Amino acid sequence: MASSEGQGRFPSPFEVAAPPGCEGWEKMYPYYMLFSEGRKDFEEGKFWLCDLLHHPEPFYPFDTLWYEYWWLSLSQYNSRVFIVPPALGIDNRILNGYAYISANAIMDPSVVEARVAHFMERAGYYYQNWDDLYAKWEIKMKGLINELKAVELKPLPEMVSVDDVKGARGQTEAYDLIETYDKLINLGLKAWQHHFEFLNLGYAAYLVFMDFCKKAFPDIGDQAVTSMVSGIDVILFRPDEELKRLARAAVELGVSDVIREITSPDDAIARLGQSDSGRKWLNELDKSKDPWFYLSSGTGFYHSHISWIDDLSIPFAALRGYIDKLARGESLDRPLQALRDERERVSSEYYELLQTEQDKQTFNQLLMTARTVFPYVENHLFYVEHWFHTVFYAKMRDLAKIVAAHGFIKDPEDIWYLHRNEIREALYDMSAAWAVGTIARGPSYWPAEIEKRKGILNKFREWSPPPGLGVTPEVVTEPFTIMLWGVTSERIADWKAPKPDPDKITELKGFAGSPGVVEGPARVIRNVDELTNVQQGEILVCPITSPSWAPVFTRIKAAVTDVGGIMSHAAIVCREYGVPAVAGTGFGTKVIKTGQMVRVDGSTGVVTILR
């Protein structure tokens, strides 16, 4: 066990106090997610990283769901399925509402050695049969989404139907509701079981290629490596492609003015329904919607990240932009052949620059494997975080209406202040009261508790979580920790450095997400509903972006995000649009103000505030 303490060491998890007025916050989260006296020695001896990448906001109790599910699902594929030689899982905790994670390594070299043969057999099978197994995965995942769609959450009736009585069903809607809820929640867990079936291996294969390139070509940009492996026909671009298709169809059918002039999508759709050509276009819209509008406006990790299908104003705003482009005679086509040619040019030029035949062979070997795994790495997001989660949250909102109707919560949107296990308890409370014909406890319990939780979460939002806790690691072997969270010496040193006054900061460092240097006025966006404020030629500064923001990338000069690495959405999309990006600056939205002139260097990952 190695550690280096001294200046700027991270606090122990047990030294971090709750912000004033947040006493009792622990009740919002399950007991097993909290740092506790019972595991104190173990927990204090580890390094805990604040995962602001996936969980930038303090957790609503319900939204711990995906955090808990990836904790188990990711880990099991390392530890129990593929037997990754030196790495077990990633351990997760919640402190003051924020996510803290810690990689769990195997220390004993003989144990590591003993795991190698298992890994070779198991992972080897996956790498060798990747395309076939991935095709099976897509079928599995689509089946799961259909299963989820079939889940129906029904209110408790005044009387059970006479048909059920005569059909001798022997169970009531009270049981149905609890069973259906359990099914919904378990399908969520299953989706996350599938999510990681390929991902750990995908990252491991990608990383080995990345590491080779960095050895052979020190100072090579991360995005140069990514550009050699990333796919051209990635399904994450598909929703945006559908919008382009709809824009072209609108022009061809002569209905583009309706879409352009009527800003409310509902009103526009009503108007389009009145004409033949309008109805034809609506038919095209319906074809695109399922599944391509099941696209979250955020990462899909939170209930607040609503999707296109829930709010058509997001895709319609983009659609208007594309129609305007067509009107100006601009092309909407992605230069696919040019992108493919460029990928081949970059790969073959680096290949030629290698000095030995051995390295040339290794380069090809590793490049081919990285390209094999990459479609999964890029595409799984759409299936799970976007498509599945969108349907899942819609089902949860159906449930929330039922719970609200029983007076357990004042507003259906208050459901998120309950942990999923608390909801199950509330459903039992509700069903029992329904059965007994009595007063449930919930309506006199939950609204007050929810008010209290709202207050705590507001305080947590203003609190800045330390980037790390505990003892600094010497070596990180867990592929996710490296790939997604970018844990490197430099990062940790940056995090440990004392934070200067935000008003005095003139330079921010992040990941070089997408190359190029530009200057322009900043536009700070915290929520998706502010996106329409972004003006042509501005520099987008935001906490994180999602693929559904794609249309805004045609307007902006550059993007700067608080969280994310080279594989973050913002970085991927910016590379695609040829817009410079710096990802993962940590606190760009806190330091930069709308209207300030900033210089974004997407090649080196530096943002300079010019004032």
Place this chain on the structure above:
Amino acid sequence: MCPSEVSDVLWLRDCCRDHLNCVGGKNVCLGEMIQAGIRVPPGLAVTTSAYTRFLDKAGLWKEVDGILSTLVLDDIESEDRVSEEIRQLIESTPLPAQVEDAIHSSYLKLAEECNVPNLPVAVRSSATAEDLPGASFAGQQDTYLWVRGSDEVVKHVTKCWSSLFTSRAISYRTRMGFPHDKVLMSVGVQKMVNARAAGVTFTLNPASGDRSKIAIEGNWGLGESVAQGEVTPDEYLVDKVTWQIVKRVVSEKTVEYMVDAANSRVVCQEIPPERRNLSCVSDEEIIEIARLARIIERFYGRPQDIEWAIDRDLPFPDNVVILQSRNETVWSQKQAKPVLQPRASALEHIVDNLIAGKRVNIGGNDVSGGSCPTL
């Protein structure tokens, strides 16, 4: 081989490998680069045939031989005296009219082409033996900057010629038994770049030997300060494949060499504080230097060591010019080793990589060695 009847003056743009013996390696290289489409300041080469004609016509060989016969080897005073006498002789003897006319008219034509009366030029020696292996007897590599007017050019050409007879060159040749009349001198006369910034470029990363990078070092003013290591130059690293500037270190630069036009000389001066910490080249200039360097490297088929300058009087990209290129010698001569031991499958590489993990080095503790990952 040189054409047997070569003229006294050749345009740089016409110099090629065939002229190696009569214009020297430096001028051949400039000519080749121009032909390859590289921006090189225009100029001319006074050939060795002008040099021999001068010595023959004036019957100088005999006199030079006479002086040399008085040399006492290893006697510094004697060596200095002989050198002084020969150089005096060469510099004071008028050129044959044919040679002088050729230089005059070519210089005037060059000035006309550049549209600058009294065009300032750099006059450089380009000895024909200097590129031979182990032949460092060529003599002083003299360079005269900011020479204006054809009379001055002629005067400095003879100065270059006389530089073959520094005391060091004389004693070296004598000791090695190399005939003094076998080392011939060509002189390059090239439009002087009024350099806003200048420096050197390697078509690999000199720190690691990485062939995918182009390294650029530069300072304000003429390139001398960088070549002589008088300042810590600005440093840039450009990726040859993506054409991104992957590294930039802007240093505090204290002095620069500038042309003092009034006195036709180069002066070393302090850089004013407001300019010291500014990058001496813009991003587009960096990329242009790198682009030209890559063309030269491809042309010669091996890594190059290049001198460049940014002309303050010209617009981009015409302002980015190349002054010189030679083969890189350090990394080119090393035997390349594989960066990764070959393995039968990608899977084996993945296992190796997983077990090695990522070293995280904090607070200067160099953590390395051992394959056991710990947390």
